[in-house]
Amino acid sequence: MKYKNELDKSSKKFYCPKCSKKRMVRFINLDGDYLPAEYGRCDRVLKCGYFNKPNGGDDISNMHVIYPPKPKPPTSFIKREIFEASMRGYERNNLYQYLIKHYDENLVKYVFLKYNVGTSKAWGGSTVFWQMDGSGKLRSGKVMKYNADSGKRVKKPRPLITWAHSLLNLNQFNLKQVLFGEHLLSDLNNENVVCLVESEKTTLVCAIEFPQFNWIATGSFQLFRPKSLQVLKESSIIVFPDTDAHDAWVKKAAEISTDLKIEIDVSDFLKKKSVKSNSKKGLDLADILVRNNDIKAQLETEFNTILKTKIMRHPILGKNIESFDKDMVIDLSSFKKLLCFSKIG
Ligand SMILES: [Zn+2]
Structure with missing residues (x-):
């Protein structure tokens, strides 16, 4: 009989038998049931260190009847x-x-x-x-x-x-988030260079100011992870982190890049800006960019620097990337199509 125990991956914590803090992760079997309470690992790794693995002398395989794993609940959708x-x-x-x-x-x-x-x-x-x-x-x-x-x-x-x-009070809704703007990925321009930001609002402002680029938002730092970025596997990514979490984004970008084997350039444009302005609060690209031609010009320089580095790494991109600094006019025929669909006018 196949038997597999693993630490519970949910965020549920139990009281630790050693330090009595509610910080212990228990073992579950293949069926998702908890093993007896003594089996687990305290997540106060340094201060407590309790770790009791279900192996060795304890024959626990006969304590539980094994069923096939429960199917994962399907992703929910909105009408x-x-x-x-x-x-x-x-x-x-x-x-x-x-x-x-x-x-x-x-x-x-x-x-x-x-x-x-x-x-x-x-x-x-x-x-x-x-x-x-x-x-x-x-x-x-x-x-x-x-x-x-x-x-x-x-x-x-x-x-x-x-x-x-x-x-909408939808009960048992199983939300599986995707990137904001993910539906646009099948239709990328500019050699699949994707500019990634955290906030949805920033995406909108940047899409207005720099329509020649593909703007996508993670919606949160937590969604800046390999699983969510899998859809960008064919792209080359430029990330513009908010200043308050710059270092965390840089670290995570390196992990994702290794994991998915994709190229991620992290811009420190905002970080430099906030040091200069001595701003204690985090700067967001949208807030400094709205109707500010100076910032826009500086960002264009930033883009060109990053893109030049990209071209040096991949000379084949060069011939298409030359057009990047030109202003692009929004294709209003697609706009009209959108208007028809939504009946807004
Ligand atoms: Zn403990």
Whole structure:
């Protein structure tokens, strides 16, 4: 009979028999059942060090009946009608209202439709960043409220953030997140160079300012991981981390790069900027870029430096990359297609 025990991969912790802190991870069998309470590892590795493996003299294989492993719950999706119904109401969408103060409204509408950004009634005028996978299915939408004047997230008295499936009261919803903008990956331009940022809002601002690049967001640092970036395996990535977590991103980028064998360049543009400005709070690319031609010009230089390094590594890219510094005009025929679909006008 096949028997396999392993440490429970969930975040559940139990009381440690040695140090009595609730920090012990227990062993589970193939069926997902816990082995007796003494088998486990305390995660206070240095201060406690308790680790009792189920092997040696203890014959525990007869304590549990073995069943085939439980199937993993299937990924849940949101109905297309719900998504489509959210793709309007921009007159009360605070982030949209902020952006049209700084950019041509057609351009703002274009990126909202391209990136599947809708409006939610939550807290009056929130923004929904839908996560659509490569096959066009909707995993869920992240709902956040912004201040229409500053364009910043409302975080007081508490951060106004939730998920579409929570607002819809969908029980036992199994959310499997994808990258924000993942649905656009089948149609990359510029030799598959993908610019990766953390926040969804940054993606929208950068897509307006630098439409010649492919902008994608992880949505959080936690999603900057090999599993989520698998879809970028064919791409060459440039990451723009927020300043407050720059070093963590650099470290993680090296791990992902080794794991997936992909090229990741991490830009320290923002880090240098925040040192210069002596800013204690983290800088976000979107906040300094909006309608700031100086920053835009400096970023263009940054792009060219990174791209030149890339070309040196892969001379074959050179002939296509020359056009990178040219301004690109947004293809309005695709914009019209989007407009037809959403019936916004
Ligand atoms: Zn312990």
